[in-house]
Amino acid sequence: xxxxxxxxxxxxxxxxxxxxxxxxxxxxxxxxxxxxxxxxxxxxxxxxxxxxxxxxxxxxxxxxxxxxxxxxxxxxxxxxxxxxxxxxxxxxxxxxxxxxxxxxxxxxxxxxxxxxxxxxxxxxxxxxxxxxxxxxxxxxxxxxxxxxxxxxxxxxxxxxxxxxxxxxxxxxxxxxxxxxxxxxxxxxxxxxxxxxxxxxxxxxxxxxxxxxxxxxxxxxxxxxxxxxxxxxxxxxxxxxxxxxx
Amino acid sequence: xxxxxxxxxxxxxxxxxxxxxxxxxxxxxxxxxxxxxxxxxxxxxxxxxxxxxxxxxxxxxxxxxxxxxxxxxxxxxxxxxxxxxxxxxxxxxxxxxxxxxxxxxxxxxxxxxxxxxxxxxxxxxxxxxxxxxxxxxxxxxxxxxxxxxxxxxxxxxxxxxxxxxxxxxxxxxxxxxxxxxxxxxxxxxxxxxxxxxxxxxxxxxxxxxxxxxxxxxxxxxxxxxxxxxxxxxxxxxxxxxxxxx
Numbered sequence: 001x002x003x004x005x006x007x008x009x010x011x012x013x014x015x016x017x018x019x020x021x022x023x024x025x026x027x028x029x030x031x032x033x034x035x036x037x038x039x040x041x042x043x044x045x046x047x048x049x050x051x052x053x054x055x056x057x058x059x060x061x062x063x064x065x066x067x068x069x070x071x072x073x074x075x076x077x078x079x080x081x082x083x084x085x086x087x088x089x090x091x092x093x094x095x096x097x098x099x100x101x102x103x104x105x106x107x108x109x110x111x112x113x114x115x116x117x118x119x120x121x122x123x124x125x126x127x128x129x130x131x132x133x134x135x136x137x138x139x140x141x142x143x144x145x146x147x148x149x150x151x152x153x154x155x156x157x158x159x160x161x162x163x164x165x166x167x168x169x170x171x172x173x174x175x176x177x178x179x180x181x182x183x184x185x186x187x188x189x190x191x192x193x194x195x196x197x198x199x200x201x202x203x204x205x206x207x208x209x210x211x212x213x214x215x216x217x218x219x220x221x222x223x224x225x226x227x228x229x230x231x232x233x234x235x236x237x238x239x240x241x242x243x244x245x
Numbered sequence: 246x247x248x249x250x251x252x253x254x255x256x257x258x259x260x261x262x263x264x265x266x267x268x269x270x271x272x273x274x275x276x277x278x279x280x281x282x283x284x285x286x287x288x289x290x291x292x293x294x295x296x297x298x299x300x301x302x303x304x305x306x307x308x309x310x311x312x313x314x315x316x317x318x319x320x321x322x323x324x325x326x327x328x329x330x331x332x333x334x335x336x337x338x339x340x341x342x343x344x345x346x347x348x349x350x351x352x353x354x355x356x357x358x359x360x361x362x363x364x365x366x367x368x369x370x371x372x373x374x375x376x377x378x379x380x381x382x383x384x385x386x387x388x389x390x391x392x393x394x395x396x397x398x399x400x401x402x403x404x405x406x407x408x409x410x411x412x413x414x415x416x417x418x419x420x421x422x423x424x425x426x427x428x429x430x431x432x433x434x435x436x437x438x439x440x441x442x443x444x445x446x447x448x449x450x451x452x453x454x455x456x457x458x459x460x461x462x463x464x465x466x467x468x469x470x471x472x473x474x475x476x477x478x479x480x481x482x483x484x485x486x487x488x489x490x
Contacts (some may be wrong), residue, residue: 064469067490132359186489191481192437192457210437210455210480235437235455235480240487244332245312 020051020059020187021099025068028079029222036044037183039069039077067185067211068221083218088137088231091190091214093239094144096113102144107202108134111153118150121217121228136202144237147201150228155181180228189215192235199213199232212238265296265304270313274467280427284314284322312430313466327427328417328463333382333476336435336459338484339389347389349414352447353379356398363395366462366473371426374398374477376405381447389482395473400426422431426471434460437480443476457483 022044033039039060040048046056060077063069071077089102113127123129130150137145149171153160158179168174175181193213200207211232218227249301264378269290278284284305285293291301305322308314334347358372367375382390384465398405403424413419420426438458455476457470463472 048432083489109272184490188487188489190483190485190487192455192483212437238435238437240435240485242435242485244328244433 008182015049017055017058017062020055021062021066022050023049028068033079035079035176035221036081037079038075039079042077049111051076062136080184081173082176082184082221083186086144087186087218088214091188091212091240092144092233092237094139094142094237100138100139101169102137103141104165104167104171105136105138106133107136108132109164110159113152118228118241122150122152122225124152131156143203145233146202146233147232148230152226155179155226182220183218183226184221186216186218190240191215193232195232203232203234205234210235252317261296261298262303262307265294265300266307266311268294269304269308273313275277276304278324280324280466281326284324287322296382300423314368325429326418327393327421327429327466328431329415331391332431333433333459333461336433336457336485337478339384339388345384347384348386349381349412349416350381350383351378351409351412352381353377354405354409359395361470363473367395367397367470386446390476390478391447392477393475397471400424400456400471404453420471427465428463428471429466431461431463435458435485437483438477440477448479450479455480 027033039045042056042060043053045060046053049056051059060069060071064071064077067080070075070080110132111129112132114122114124114130115125118130119126119128125131131153132152133147133149135147135149136143137147151159156175156179159175174182175183191213193211195203195205195211196209197207199211200209203209212235214229214231214233216227216229217225218229220226256270272278284290287301287305288298290305291298294301296304305314307317309316309322312325314322315325320339323480328489355377357377359367359369359375361371363375364371364373369375378392378394378396380394381388382392396404401424404420417428420428436458438456439453440448440450440456442452444456445454448454450456457480459474459476461472461474461476462470463474465471
C-alpha cells in the first residue's frame with residue numbers, strides 16, 4: 001500500500017476543507033497541473049491527501065468558487081485557463097457593441113524604466129526595465145478605448161521585438177501561449193478623469209473630455225502582479241452594475 | 246412521534262441541499278422567522294424537513310452565502326436584518342471621509358404620481374401614488390450627495406406626513422422599524438453625467454459639473470422592489486474597485 005503523498009497539516013484558523021483547498025492550490029501554483037489540464041479523480045486526490053471523499057469534494061467546491069478550477073459536467077475538473085482579456089468591456093456600453101471582441105491596434109511599443117508607481121505595483125525595484133504598450137481598442141472601426149500597459153521585461157521579453165502583425169486582439173490568451181503567463185485575477189480601480197491631449201486624439205474626442213479610467217493590476221496563479229494597465233474611455237459610455245446584499 | 250412538518254420535495258435541476266435552502270427561504274419570506282430573529286437549532290430544522298444534519302448544514306451555508314441568514318459564533322443562526330443603508334459611500338471617497346455615517350437632510354417630501362420609469366421599476370401601475378424625497382447627505386457639514394428617492398405609498402404611508410425631525414440619518418433601519426420594510430438586496434447602476442442646476446446648487450458645485458450617478462433599485466426579502474433612488478455626487482470623488490476572477 002502506498003502512503004498518502006500529501007498528508008494534510010491543519011492550519012490554525014482554517015477549517016479542514018479550507019486547509020485542503022490551500023494544499024491543492026499550492027500544487028496548482030507549483031505547476032503540477034498546468035492551466036487547462038485535468039485534475040485527477042476526486043477519489044485519487046482524497047487518497048493522496050488522506051481525507052474523506054466528502055472533505056475533498058468541499059475543498060474542490062471552494063476552489064471552484066474562488067475561480068481556480070472549473071468543473072465541466074461529464075468531463076471532469078480542470079485548472080482554469082485564466083482570464084480571456086475581454087473583460088474591460090464590462091465597464092462600457094458602446095452603440096456598436098454587438099458582443100464582438102474589439103479589435104486591437106498597438107500604437108507604440110517600447111522598453112523603458114518603470115516609473116515609481118508602476119514598479120511598486122509590479123513588485124519590482126525602481127527603474128527596472130518594463131515593456132510599455134500604447135494600445136487602441138476599436139469596435140466597428142470606431143476607436144473606443146485607449147490603453148497604456150506595463151509588463152515586466154523578465155516575463156515578456158519574447159514580446160519585446162517580435163512582429164506586431166502576429167499579435168492577437170485578445171492579449172491574455174496570447175500571453176498564455178507565447179510567454180506562459182496566465183492571468184488569473186485582475187483588480188480594477190474605477191475613477192473619473194479628463195482625456196489628455198494624446199488620449200483624446202486617439203479616441204477622436206476633444207482634449208479634456210470626461211473619461212472613465214480603469215486602473216488594472218493583473219495577477220498570475222502564484223499571485224505575482226504581471227501587468228499594470230490604464231484604460232480610458234468616454235465617460236458617457238461608462239456603465240456598471242453592482243448588486244449589494 | 247411527530248411527523249416532519251416540511252417534507253422536502255426535490256426540485257428538478259437543483260441539488261438536494263439547494264432545494265432545501267429554497268424551502269427554508271420560503272419560510273423566511275412567509276414571515277415565520279422575522280428579520281433579526283433566531284432560527285431553530287439545526288437538528289430541529291433537519292427533523293422538520295426530514296433530512297440528514299449534514300444536508301441541513303449545507304443548505305444553511307448556502308443561505309448564509311446568499312446573505313439571507315448570518316451565523317454568529319456561539320450565539321446561533323439569525324435572519325439577516327437587511328442592509329444598513331450606508332452602502333452608497335462605497336462608491337465615493339471624500340476628503341472628510343472618516344468612516345462616520347453621513348448626516349441626512351430631507352429637502353423635500355411630496356406625494357406624486359409615479360413617472361413611467363419609476364412605476365415600471367417598482368412594479369406598479371402607471372401613475373400610482375408614490376412618496377418622493379429629495380435628500381442631501383453631508384459629511385462634516387459639507388454637502389456631498391444629492392438623492393431623489395421614490396417609495397410606494399402603500400408601504401410607506403406612515404412616513405408621508407410625520408414629523409421629519411424624528412427621521413434618522415440611515416433610512417433602511419428606520420424603514421424596518423417604522424414600516425416593517427426590510428431592504429435585503431440592492432442593485433446599483435453606475436454611470437457618469439452632469440449635475441442639473443438644482444443638484445449643483447445643493448452640492449455647491451457649478452451646473453454641468455461632471456457627476457457620478459448611481460441608480461438604485463432596492464428589494465425586500467420577497468424580491469419586491471420597494472425603493473428607487475438616484476444618487477449624484479462629484480465625479481472626481483467617485484472611486485470603485487472590482488476584482489475579476
